[in-house]
Amino acid sequence: MPDSVTAFAPLATERFLLRPLRAEDAAELHRLVNDWEVAKTLARVPFPYPRDLADEWIGSTAERVAAGEAYHLAIARREDDVLVGCVGLTLDVAARSAELGYWVGRRHWGQGIAPEAAGRLSRWALANLNIDRLTASALTDNARSAAVLTRIGFRETGAGAQDFLSRGGAMPVRLFEAGRADFAPPPAAPAAAPEAAADSKPILLVAAVGLIDADNRVLLARRPEGKPLAGLWEFPGGKVHPGETPERALIRELKEELGIDVTEACLAPFAFASHGYEAFHLLMPLYLCRRWQGQVTAMEGQTLAWVRPMRLADYAMPPADRPLVALLRDFL
Numbered sequence: 584m585p586d587s588v589t590a591f592a593p594l595a596t597e598r599f600l601l602r603p604l605r606a607e608d609a610a611e612l613h614r615l616v617n618d619w620e621v622a623k624t625l626a627r628v629p630f631p632y633p634r635d636l637a638d639e640w641i642g643s644t645a646e647r648v649a650a651g652e653a654y655h656l657a658i659a660r661r662e663d664d665v666l667v668g669c670v671g672l673t674l675d676v677a678a679r680s681a682e683l684g685y686w687v688g689r690r691h692w693g694q695g696i697a698p699e700a701a702g703r704l705s706r707w708a709l710a711n712l713n714i715d716r717l718t719a720s721a722l723t724d725n726a727r728s729a730a731v732l733t734r735i736g737f738r739e740t741g742a743g744a745q746d747f748l749s750r751g752g753a754m755p756v757r758l759f760e761a762g763r764a765d766f767a768p769p770p771a772a773p774a775a776a777p778e779a780a781a782d783s784k785p786i787l788l789v790a791a792v793g794l795i796d797a798d799n800r801v802l803l804a805r806r807p808e809g810k811p812l813a814g815l816w817e818f819p820g821g822k823v824h825p826g827e828t829p830e831r832a833l834i835r836e837l838k839e840e841l842g843i844d845v846t847e848a849c850l851a852p853f854a855f856a857s858h859g860y861e862a863f864h865l866l867m868p869l870y871l872c873r874r875w876q877g878q879v880t881a882m883e884g885q886t887l888a889w890v891r892p893m894r895l896a897d898y899a900m901p902p903a904d905r906p907l908v909a910l911l912r913d914f915l
């Protein structure tokens with residue numbers, strides 16, 4: 584399955600740019616991290632921190648980004664590119680998870696830099712890497728770091744011990760974890776009808792389509808960062824607006840999202856999903872379509888994949904889609 588990240592494009596936050604580290608960052612990085620107050624909180628940083636190690640480590644980060652193994656980035660001020668700290672993720676491909684780490688130079692403490700940077704990288708990772716989970720840890724005596732993690736959406740899951748180079752041995756740590764649901768923006772649920780029972784959920788009507796190309800491959804689109812369920816793959820489509828039929832909604836969505844023209848006659852009803860999410864109940868008719876006009880284009884910058892029916896299971900999809908995937912694979 585394709586990894587959507589080939590070259591790393593810097594991530595912007597309100598005040599900072601999370602960008603690949605450069606050789607020129609070494610001197611400032613060394614100055615900031617060769618500080619006991621910083622080094623003592625980091626598992627893999629020795630103290631004192633040799634100046635050469637800064638060059639070596641920066642060199643290794645570029646290789647690991649290129650290999651898709653780890654994303655260790657500079658936190659640089661947007662206005663003057665001054666390095667204030669680092670934020671990073673190390674992937675565990677088999678576990679579909681990544682470990683988050685960060686530090687901020689002492690002279691830059693007290694400005695909320697760590698949550699801003701770590702929150703942005705976490706949301707990006709769940710939307711763009713093939714992972715479902717983030718992990719992190721903080722020394723039990725580092726309440727400030729634990730507070731950063733809970734502030735950005737992590738949950739504390741237990742305690743453990745970890746080797747700390749700077750401390751010369753194992754130290755007790757608090758363990759944290761976060762998944763998609765922890766970072767989701769509030770779901771855009773329709774308002775419940777006034778006469779609805781107090782415990783009933785509003786029904787959300789979404790129309791979706793399995794576009795099938797001449798090679799019998801199905802188009803999936805990756806839900807972008809910032810939307811609920813970001814990073815999961817889905818059938819193109821969207822909410823049916825008031826006064827629209829599902830077919831009209833799909834014709835509109837396919838034009839907006841993929842730049843193609845579809846006619847109602849080419850939308851064949853296939854199956855539907857009926858699934859209870861926390862805030863609403865999804866009702867989603869799935870159509871199949873083999874004929875359209877125009878070139879399929881990611882009009883909203885989303886990642887697209889043409890997938891063979893037998894490979895559909897390799898793509899993590901929303902829970903509502905699971906029965907549809909099985910039906911589609913059998914049908915195609």
Ligand SMILES: Nc1nc2c([nH]c(=O)n2[C@H]2C[C@H](O)[C@@H](COP(=O)(O)OP(=O)(O)OP(=O)(O)O)O2)c(=O)[nH]1
Pocket residue numbers: 771789790791810811812816817818819820821822865901902903904
């Ligand atoms: N399009 C689509 N949505 C799906 C699938 N599976 C699934 O659970 N959903 C859910 C996710 C969302 O809660 C909802 C679709 O809402 P959406 O927010 O993407 O709709 P939209 O394109 O109209 O987006 P927006 O304008 O509100 O941002 O349906 C699927 O395969 N395709």
